[in-house]
Amino acid sequence: MTRFTNRAHIARAVLESMCFQADVIGSPVVRPADIETTALGAAYAAGLAVGIWTEEDIFSTGVKGEGDTTFRPKLDEETRKKKVASWCKAVERTFDLADLSL
Structure with a gap:
């Protein structure tokens, strides 16, 4: 997110995240x-x-x-596992960001 992020960007991110969650758990939407x-x-x-x-x-x-x-999800199992691992790593990196602003 930047200072130029607007409501449309947030709405798009929400929609994409729902599709990503459905794809990585192998669930049809x-x-x-x-x-x-x-x-x-x-x-x-x-x-x-x-x-x-x-x-x-x-x-x-x-x-x-x-x-x-x-x-229906289109990710094969190997790609699904890689994307989940990448997502988990990205989430872990955000844990200490709040401390940087102090």
Whole structure:
């Protein structure tokens, strides 16, 4: 980050980091066709609270909405391990940065 970093840069970094985390753990990412999932989540939570649905009803495996897009990881195991090791090393390097500003 620099003094020229703006909101668009932060938003892009967040999106890229989600994709990176999904790729390194080998998890597919499903982009729902319905982009208004906030209201749906609230309805599910309310339904769970009053017993209309169970968690199994909502989170059953293999359910894919019509029009959803699934992105599958493309990293092979060796590349995945290298990227995770590199990420861990980068995180470790940041641990003492707070002390440098004193």
